[in-house]
Amino acid sequence: MAEDTNQIAYEIALERERLGRHVSELEDKFQEATNWRTYVRRNPLTMVLSVFSVGFILAFAFVRK
Structure with a gap:
């Protein structure tokens, strides 16, 4: 019985x-998934295009007519 208990x-x-x-x-894995630097490192072109697009949209949104 003691052997079973030990096992x-x-x-x-x-x-x-x-x-x-x-x-x-x-x-x-959670830390890596929630770290934006990891995403940028893995997808640099996507991030550059995203930032450019947001800048382009904001530029047109705040242009005075």
Whole structure:
């Protein structure tokens, strides 16, 4: 019986360690997904075109007639 208890405790410890790694990986992925610098680094052309488009629209929106 003591051997079964030790085995269960060992398996619980292993599972906690595994879950801890998964939580850590999820935290890293979340940080990366919400970091705008990562998006700019991965999609530089899209970001340049987006900024240009917003600037163009704002320029026409505030032009005095």
